Amino acid sequence: MSPSTEVGERVIALRSEGNSFADIAKTVGVKRSQDAFKLFVGAVEQRPARQRTKLRAEESARLDALERRIRHKDDADKRDRKLASLGKLRKLLAGT
Secondary structure, three states: OOHHHHHHHHHHHHHHOOOOHHHHHHHHOOOOHHHHHHHHHHHHHOOOHHHHHHHHHHHHHHHHHHHHHHHOOOOHHHHHHHHHHHHHHHHHHHOO
16 A cells, blocks of 8 residues: 555544544644645545445535534624635535
């Protein structure tokens, strides 16, 4: 198994355990949570079709829960920025 494959597998395992992408980024040594998310997406892409579908569905449910929390924020500008970022994550996930 290549080092990048090992990191990807570790990212999937950590996310499946409920770790945030910020925590995952620290654990695997990348700077930003977005970088950890990209590693997750890349690792999902390498999985067989059934596993990809399952992992996407699980992550989509997490993103749905995050969206519900974001929508309750009082600061409209902050809420809109976070929702836009969430949309980008959904597009990345759907592309796998």
